[in-house]
Each structure stands twice: as C-alpha cells, then as structure tokens.
Amino acid sequence: MSVTPADYPPPFSAREFVAEPTDPPDERIEVGILIVGAGPAGLACAIRLGQLVQESRELGERLGDVPVAVLEKGQQPGSHIVSGAVVNPRGLRRLFQGQKGIEDMPFYGEVEAESVYFLRAKTALRIPTPPTMKNHGNYVASLSQLVRWLGEQAEEAGATVLPETTAERLLVKDGRVLGVRTGDKGRGRNGEPLPNFEPGSDILARVTILCEGTQGHLTGIALDTFGLEGESPQVWALGVKEVWKVERPLRRVVHTMGWPLRAGAKYREFGGSFIYPMGKDMLTLGMVVGLDYRDAELSVHDLLQELKTNPLVRRMLEGGERVGWGAKTIPEGGFVALPRRLHAPGLLLCGDGAGMVNVPALKGVHYAVESGRLAAEAAVEALRPGRTPWAPGALGTYDEAVRQSFIWSDLKAVRNMRQAFGRGFYLGGMLAGAMTASRGAFPPGNMDTERDAEQPIFRTGRGSPAPGGKLTFDKLSSVYLSGNRTRDDAPNHLRVRTRVPSELALMWEHMCPAQVYEASDGSVEVTPSNCVQCGAITAKGGRLTPPEGGSGPEYTLT
Numbered sequence: 258m259s260v261t262p263a264d265y266p267p268p269f270s271a272r273e274f275v276a277e278p279t280d281p282p283d284e285r286i287e288v289g290i291l292i293v294g295a296g297p298a299g300l301a302c303a304i305r306l307g308q309l310v311q312e313s314r315e316l317g318e319r320l321g322d323v324p325v326a327v328l329e330k331g332q333q334p335g336s337h338i339v340s341g342a343v344v345n346p347r348g349l350r351r352l353f354q355g356q357k358g359i360e361d362m363p364f365y366g367e368v369e370a371e372s373v374y375f376l377r378a379k380t381a382l383r384i385p386t387p388p389t390m391k392n393h394g395n396y397v398a399s400l401s402q403l404v405r406w407l408g409e410q411a412e413e414a415g416a417t418v419l420p421e422t423t424a425e426r427l428l429v430k431d432g433r434v435l436g437v438r439t440g441d442k443g444r445g446r447n448g449e450p451l452p453n454f455e456p457g458s459d460i461l462a463r464v465t466i467l468c469e470g471t472q473g474h475l476t477g478i479a480l481d482t483f484g485l486e487g488e489s490p491q492v493w494a495l496g497v498k499e500v501w502k503v504e505r506p507l508r509r510v511v512h513t514m515g516w517p518l519r520a521g522a523k524y525r526e527f528g529g530s531f532i533y534p535m536g537k538d539m540l541t542l543g544m545v546v547g548l549d550y551r552d553a554e555l556s557v558h559d560l561l562q563e564l565k566t567n568p569l570v571r572r573m574l575e576g577g578e579r580v581g582w583g584a585k586t587i588p589e590g591g592f593v594a595l596p597r598r599l600h601a602p603g604l605l606l607c608g609d610g611a612g613m614v615n616v617p618a619l620k621g622v623h624y625a626v627e628s629g630r631l632a633a634e635a636a637v638e639a640l641r642p643g644r645t646p647w648a649p650g651a652l653g654t655y656d657e658a659v660r661q662s663f664i665w666s667d668l669k670a671v672r673n674m675r676q677a678f679g680r681g682f683y684l685g686g687m688l689a690g691a692m693t694a695s696r697g698a699f700p701p702g703n704m705d706t707e708r709d710a711e712q713p714i715f716r717t718g719r720g721s722p723a724p725g726g727k728l729t730f731d732k733l734s735s736v737y738l739s740g741n742r743t744r745d746d747a748p749n750h751l752r753v754r755t756r757v758p759s760e761l762a763l764m765w766e767h768m769c770p771a772q773v774y775e776a777s778d779g780s781v782e783v784t785p786s787n788c789v790q791c792g793a794i795t796a797k798g799g800r801l802t803p804p805e806g807g808s809g810p811e812y813t814l815t
C-alpha cells in the first residue's frame with residue numbers, strides 16, 4: 258500500500274489562529290496601516306506609503322501617530338531572507354521614481370553573460386539559453402542585503418519597523434480584519450512562562466497588508482477564513498543555497514538542469530541549479546527542486562552537495578571556502594494558483610504569500626515589490642474621506658491594479674509551465690517549449706496541478722556522497738552557518754504527527770535541510786530548535802507555525 262503525506266494531516270486548525278482582540282481597549286496598539294513581513298513586498302509597500310504620506314499631510318493625520326508599522330519575525334529585515342538572486346530592476350525603478358538609482362542599491366553588478374548547461378555526473382553540455390531564462394538587464398544581489406537596505410529606506414520614509422515580532426493570530430470581528438496579535442516571548446518547552454516572559458499584543462490597523470512570503474502563516478489562515486484559495490492548489494519547491502568565497506571571479510550567471518535529478522516521469526523530479534557571481538571574490542550556488550517529488554530518500558540539501566562534485570562546478574569552487582548557507586521554499590503553482598481575490602475586508606495579500614513567482618524565470622522579487630507598491634496605493638485609495646477599507650469590495654482596486662500590471666501578464670504567459678513538468682523532464686521540456694513559443698496561448702486551457710502532499714512516496718535506495726567538510730557538508734554544519742538562534746527550550750512550533758509510517762518519517766528526515774526530524778521505528782523525533790523556517794514541511798504533510806520572534810536563522814549573505 259502506498260503512503261501519501263496528505264493521509265497524515267498535522268494537528269492544526271486554522272481557527273486556532275483567528276481571534277477577536279483580547280487586550281483591554283486602552284492597552285491595544287493602534288497604527289494606521291499594518292504590514293506583516295519586512296521582505297521586498299512589505300518594505301516596498303512601506304516606502305510607497307511613506308511617499309504618499311509625504312505628499313498629503315491630511316493622509317498622515319488620518320493615519321495617526323504611527324501611520325505605518327512593519328512587523329518582522331527575524332532579528333532584523335533580511336535575517337530570514339534567502340533568494341538567488343538575479344533581480345529584474347523594473348519594480349524598484351517604479352518604486353523609487355528616480356529618487357534612488359540602481360547605483361544606490363547594494364547590487365553586485367549587472368548580469369554580463371550567462372550560460373545554461375545540461376549536466377551528467379561528470380559532464381556539462383552547454384545548451385542554448387531558453388527565452389524565459391534570459392537575464393539581460395538584470396542585477397545580482399544578496400536579497401538579504403538588499404532587504405536590509407530597503408528596511409533603512411522604509412524607516413527614512415517614516416515607517417516603524419518592529420523586528421523580532423511575529424504576527425501570530427489574525428484579529429477578525431464581524432467579517433472584518435482588525436489587525437493581528439503578536440506572539441508571546443519567553444515561554445518554555447511546555448508553554449510555561451519563563452522569568453523573561455512577555456505576552457503578545459493586539460495591534461489594530463485600518464488596513465492590514467500581509468507580505469509574509471512563501472508559506473505565509475497568516476496568509477494561509479486568511480485564505481482559509483475568507484475562502485480566497487485559487488482555482489488550483491498551491492505547490493512549492495525547496496531551494497537550498499550556499500555562498501562561497503572563491504579565488505577566481507565568476508563572470509557569468511549559470512543555470513543547470515539534469516543531474517543530480519532524475520528524468521523519469523515516475524520520480525517527478527523537477528528543478529535545477531543556479532550559480533551567480535557576487536563580485537570579484539564570492540559566488541552563490543543553489544539547488545531548487547519541486548516538492549512534488551516522490552522519492553522518500555531525496556534530500557535537496559544533499560543534492561546540492563552532490564552538484565558540487567561535477568567538474569564544472571568543482572572548478573569554480575577550487576581553493577574557496579563556504580561562508581553562507583540558507584534554505585527556503587518557493588511557491589510554484591503560478592497563475593492558476595493565485596488567490597481568487599487578493600483582498601478581504603480590511604486585508605490585502607502581496608508577493609510570494611499570494612504566489613507571485615515566475616517559475617521558469619525563477620523570479621519573484623520584482624513582482625513582490627510591484628505588488629507592495631500597488632497595495633499601498635489601494636489602501637490609501639480606500640482610506641479617502643467617506644470611504645471605509647472594510648466595506649465589501651473597497652480594496653478591490655488592488656486586484657484591478659494587479660490585473661493591469663506586468664505581474665499578471667508575465668504570470669499568465671507561463672501559466673502551465675510548472676504543471677507541464679509534473680509529466681516528466683522530457684515531455685515537460687517539450688510542452689514548455691511550445692508554451693514559450695506561443696506566449697502561453699498553448700495549451701488553451703489550464704493543466705491540472707496536484708498537491709505536493711498528495712504524491713505517493715516510495716524508496717529508491719538513492720545515496721548521497723559522504724560529506725568531506727571542504728567541498729561537501731552535512732546538515733548540522735549548514736544549520737550552524739545559518740546563524741540559527743532558536744533556544745533549545747523554546748516551545749515546539751512544528752505541527753506534525755509523530756506516529757507515522759516509516760516511509761513518511763524517512764521522507765521528512767531526508768527532506769528537512771536542517772536535520773529537524775529523525776525517523777525511528779514507526780515514529781519521528783523532532784528537534785524544533787534546528788528549524789530554519791524554510792516551509793517545506795507545510796508542503797509535505799505538516800505545518801510550520803511562526804516560532805518566537807527573533808529566533809531562527811540570522812542570514813546575512815543569502
């Protein structure tokens with residue numbers, strides 16, 4: 258009998274995370290507009306709001322003492338950010354309207370050249386760059402660094418950024434979103450308050466904008482509470498990356514496909530690698546693999562280690578040293594998985610949380626930035642005198658603006674691309690070629706998307722290279738390099754069943770890049786303090802909830 262993760266749902270109910278305010282009225286924190294998540298979407302939104310407040314004193318007065326607040330669970334903006342990243346500057350140029358140029362932003366430079374390879378274990382065959390993967394005019398960044406810079410711009414524009422603060426519950430009353438409740442801090446393993454205990458707070462706002470990124474906790478709650486799920490289910494990929502100090506500069510952007518993934522349709526292994534230059538003495542390389550894979554022993558962390566043993570990649574790293582590591586999921590459902598609506602009364606959804614990623618191009622930053630900008634404008638529009646943002650449809654101007662934007666047209670043009678690869682690498686590749694040539698007109702309808710957790714899993718006996726500690730590494734040394742700061746005695750934020758079939762326990766053990774799960778006969782041991790909040794467990798049968806604010810990784814180069 259085959260095992261599917263979806264048959265073992267986690268002990269989790271969305272209702273647990275929806276509440277009415279509980280703090281006494283005089284203790285509630287009131288802000289004008291509340292943004293959850295200081296990533297590209299949330300910070301672009303805060304910057305645009307700052308510009309609009311500067312243009313209209315009256316708007317500023319209406320928004321009160323704290324016109325714009327941004328909550329971020331990481332220690333600072335950027336701490337929980339992992340990306341490639343080759344960034345299309347379009348969104349940033351529109352956001353700053355000439356007030357800041359690309360030269361002011363912390364980029365490593367413009368893409369000078371690029372190549373795509375089809376790999377086997379010992380060879381690399383250069384192939385023509387598919388049109389969807391061309392990067393002319395784009396810039397390389399560490400998104401963690403770019404986001405830190407955006408955080409400074411948001412503060413200069415007047416936003417109050419509150420780091421180490423988790424938005425844990427959505428405050429809803431009479432069908433209207435009122436704000437969020439932040440998570441408690443200083444609880445022990447069993448939830449008991451420790452001497453440094455600090456309770457969370459109710460933060461109320463006239464509009465709440467969720468910019469939580471992939472696997473957004475409250476975004477998931479909002480989709481469920483307001484019935485906003487898209488036509489097709491969302492699916493994800495897991496990306497694991499490293500940053501290396503190297504002896505010789507890499508002067509081009511490299512993508513690879515093929516090995517170490519297998520092409521057979523039964524494995525459903527879709528993905529590839531990226532290798533990007535970071536100035537004269539660093540480069541970053543990562544492996545991205547769709548989480549609809551079926552092999553219980555597949556580990557994206559270990560595939561990345563294996564990738565480095567190919568002579569093409571090994572040569573780039575020779576004499577170098579690994580200086581950074583990170584892991585994060587990417588929403589890959591595309592156009593057909595976008596929420597039915599991007600708003601609810603008093604609420605807007607942006608960026609990766611809403612699934613705005615162009616999968617064949619591996620791009621989401623400029624969509625996140627543009628959606629944040631458009632959300633800011635829609636929120637302000639709904640706050641004009643005589644209007645209320647929680648009246649039904651009042652925030653619908655945001656949906657309209659997104660439909661008119663490049664986000665919509667770009668995602669529509671590649672709408673079936675990810676779904677095609679569920680049919681295997683070769684058939685998927687042929688279908689993708691036809692889709693690109695027709696700008697998305699072929700095939701005329703939408704292809705089915707199957708949930709990641711609904712794929713049957715089986716063992717294939719695949720092995721991984723033993724980590725050598727110079728070129729290849731084990732998971733624990735990777736977690737160490739992420740700067741993870743979670744207390745060993747923090748409450749468990751991972752919802753999974755612990756008595757599960759051995760295939761499922763084994764799959765979680767291999768899947769998790771941070772060695773959180775250990776399969777033992779018929780059950781699984783969980784070490785939550787290793788978790789780097791990548792979100793993969795939510796795609797494959799469990800549920801990640803946000804841990805205490807300020808815990809988790811401290812990324813600086815990813």
Ligand SMILES: Cc1cc2nc3c(=O)[nH]c(=O)nc-3n(C[C@H](O)[C@H](O)[C@H](O)COP(=O)(O)OP(=O)(O)OC[C@H]3O[C@@H](n4cnc5c(N)ncnc54)[C@H](O)[C@@H]3O)c2cc1C
Nearest residue numbers: 294296297298330340341342343424470496608609621622
């Ligand atoms: C390996 C990898 C490679 C990629 N490569 C590229 C690339 O080359 N080019 C490109 O354009 N895109 C790339 N992407 C995609 C890109 O990184 C995302 O599309 C983009 O970061 C989305 O921005 P966002 O603001 O929506 O979300 P995020 O960047 O994920 O930011 C969300 C923020 O919200 C915070 N947060 C979440 N929930 C809460 C909560 N409840 N309370 C408080 N804070 C919260 C998080 O800590 C985080 O800081 C890549 C992604 C990955 C993982």
Ligand code: SF4
Nearest residue numbers: 769788789791792794
């Ligand atoms: S336990 Fe944490 S690090 Fe491991 S897969 Fe789940 S979210 Fe990712």
